[in-house]
Amino acid sequence: MKFVDVKEKIEKNSVWQWLKNHAPSKRRIIQFYAMLLYNCNFKGFESGRIYKGSTKGMCVPGLNCYSCPGAIGACPLGSLQNALAESGNRLPAYIFGIIIMFGLLLGRTICGFLCPMGLIQDLLHKIKTQKIEKSKVTRVLSYFKYFLLVVFVITIPIMYQTGVPAFCKYICPSGTLLGGIMLLINPNNADQFAALGTLFTWKFLVLIVIVVGCVFIYRMFCRFLCPLGAIYGFFSKVALLGVKLDKDKCTNCGLCITACKMDIKHVGDHECINCGACVNVCPAKAISWKGSQFILRDSDVSSPVVTEKVDLVAMANRAKLSSVNDESGNEINKEQNE
Amino acid sequence: MNRAKMITASKIAVCVLLIAIFVVATVLVNVIYQEKEVDLYKIGSKCPDFELSSYISAGSPNGENFSSADARGQVLVVNFWYVHCGGCIAELPFFNEVQQEYGDEVKVIVVHASDVDTKADKQAYINKLEDSSGVKFSDYAVTFVQDTEELYLYGKLGGVGDFPITIIIDKEGIIRSVHLSSMTKESLTEEIEKWL
Numbered sequence: 353m354k355f356v357d358v359k360e361k362i363e364k365n366s367v368w369q370w371l372k373n374h375a376p377s378k379r380r381i382i383q384f385y386a387m388l389l390y391n392c393n394f395k396g397f398e399s400g401r402i403y404k405g406s407t408k409g410m411c412v413p414g415l416n417c418y419s420c421p422g423a424i425g426a427c428p429l430g431s432l433q434n435a436l437a438e439s440g441n442r443l444p445a446y447i448f449g450i451i452i453m454f455g456l457l458l459g460r461t462i463c464g465f466l467c468p469m470g471l472i473q474d475l476l477h478k479i480k481t482q483k484i485e486k487s488k489v490t491r492v493l494s495y496f497k498y499f500l501l502v503v504f505v506i507t508i509p510i511m512y513q514t515g516v517p518a519f520c521k522y523i524c525p526s527g528t529l530l531g532g533i534m535l536l537i538n539p540n541n542a543d544q545f546a547a548l549g550t551l552f553t554w555k556f557l558v559l560i561v562i563v564v565g566c567v568f569i570y571r572m573f574c575r576f577l578c579p580l581g582a583i584y585g586f587f588s589k590v591a592l593l594g595v596k597l598d599k600d601k602c603t604n605c606g607l608c609i610t611a612c613k614m615d616i617k618h619v620g621d622h623e624c625i626n627c628g629a630c631v632n633v634c635p636a637k638a639i640s641w642k643g644s645q646f647i648l649r650d651s652d653v654s655s656p657v658v659t660e661k662v663d664l665v666a667m668a669n670r671a672k673l674s675s676v677n678d679e680s681g682n683e684i685n686k687e688q689n690e
Numbered sequence: 691m692n693r694a695k696m697i698t699a700s701k702i703a704v705c706v707l708l709i710a711i712f713v714v715a716t717v718l719v720n721v722i723y724q725e726k727e728v729d730l731y732k733i734g735s736k737c738p739d740f741e742l743s744s745y746i747s748a749g750s751p752n753g754e755n756f757s758s759a760d761a762r763g764q765v766l767v768v769n770f771w772y773v774h775c776g777g778c779i780a781e782l783p784f785f786n787e788v789q790q791e792y793g794d795e796v797k798v799i800v801v802h803a804s805d806v807d808t809k810a811d812k813q814a815y816i817n818k819l820e821d822s823s824g825v826k827f828s829d830y831a832v833t834f835v836q837d838t839e840e841l842y843l844y845g846k847l848g849g850v851g852d853f854p855i856t857i858i859i860d861k862e863g864i865i866r867s868v869h870l871s872s873m874t875k876e877s878l879t880e881e882i883e884k885w886l
Contacts, residue, residue, distance in 0.1 A: 392716040402851050405723040424719050547871040
């Protein structure tokens with residue numbers, strides 16, 4: 353009897369341990385929450401019809417397709433394209449204002465925390481395979497999104513004033529997945545299959561490429577293709593929320609850049625999605641959340657300890673760095689002692 | 691209360707607030723702010739008479755109101771579009787050709803079903819826009835009319851958010867078909883021929 357008990361206990365413990373190790377981070381919970389909140393018209397999934405209430409006139413911060421049956425708000429990027437395409441000689445002040453407001457308040461924190469496409473990409477990257485790490489090539493590719501922004505989001509809609517939201521129409525995977533497929537899988541829309549043409553085939557291929565790409569490359573769509581991220585990136589320096597680097601404390605050890613999966617040059621630049629992965633790896637406690645000084649005291653900030661969440665490569669590099677470069681190593685130790 | 695307890699309390703408060711926002715939003719969207727049920731005009735039933743204001747084009751040079759009662763005895767083709775809908779604009783030439791070919795036997799009305807721009811703006815679009823062969827919409831023989839929020843003809847005739855849609859009403863005023871996607875010249879002619 354005792355033997356069985358012990359065995360059961362071990363099993364229970366291991367399950368508990370597994371749950372503990374796999375508990376979602378706060379960021380993941382916020383991402384799920386944002387996705388559910390944007391798409392809380394659950395009736396739409398059942399009926400296969402798009403919600404058309406008054407909240408649809410409002411933009412959500414993330415890239416969440418207007419045509420998703422659950423969506424209760426509009427996509428800022430889609431609204432921008434449609435506004436530009438219908439603007440004539442008027443300035444689409446509302447959508448400009450709302451994008452600038454999101455940019456100033458949240459910046460690319462939206463990408464890291466509030467974008468459903470970001471969540472999907474994060475989850476896809478969890479699939480265990482060989483990953484393609486960031487390199488100079490991905491750094492160069494990360495500028496491709498500015499090309500898409502200029503050509504597909506701004507130029508084509510303005511040039512052809514016939515309402516062609518070019519990015520939505522030809523590229524956006526959020527549109528294909530949330531707007532297209534979510535509507536098509538509903539039996540009520542079975543007759544819509546007849547209307548599918550080459551455009552859908554093309555967009556479906558783009559979606560497949562992006563989905564497969566995201567398994568191997570962290571946030572491939574975000575880094576290389578998303579014009580909305582490009583727009584919010586302009587506000588990175590001034591945004592109220594995000595991570596910030598204390599230059600006086602920084603020892604230029606480079607651990608934060610190593611730990612980061614985006615193509616950043618330094619913490620908090622236009623590629624930084626403020627996910628906070630660098631906060632815990634900084635040995636000098638130089639990286640913190642903007643505004644955290646109002647809430648947290650110095651004693652509340654945990655010293656950088658090795659946890660399961662810390663990237664092991666980064667830790668190895670850190671050891672390497674401090675052994676090679678005695679000076680910086682000493683400096684780190686000094687900071688820690690203080 | 692010490693600091694640790696305060697932090698815990700504020701964390702719980704934030705969680706409760708977020709859950710409350712989610713619950714309120716879900717209830718509002720799913721229960722209260724759902725679209726009004728539209729009393730659908732069914733296929734095979736008589737279409738109640740309606741009157742719509744029209745835009746100035748070759749089909750209605752004076753911009754007089756269109757009344758469905760006047761089209762009794764003609765096959766009434768009702769096409770719903772809006773000026774920024776690419777698919778709608780692509781199929782409009784077929785409707786114009788049909789109106790020209792069948793003359794008095796058929797009445798084609800092209801209903802603008804969005805209220806975003808002002809009426810003057812939409813008239814300006816109709817004056818400006820051209821089809822692929824360079825014919826201006828203002829020279830079309832069809833009658834351009836405007837749907838209204840009170841009537842909501844689009845919803846009553848079966849529209850669920852997609853454009854373009856086309857409805858055929860026969861000479862007796864009975865709704866014969868509702869087509870929920872783009873039409874070709876052939877499919878349009880075929881449908882009209884059935885009810886002549």
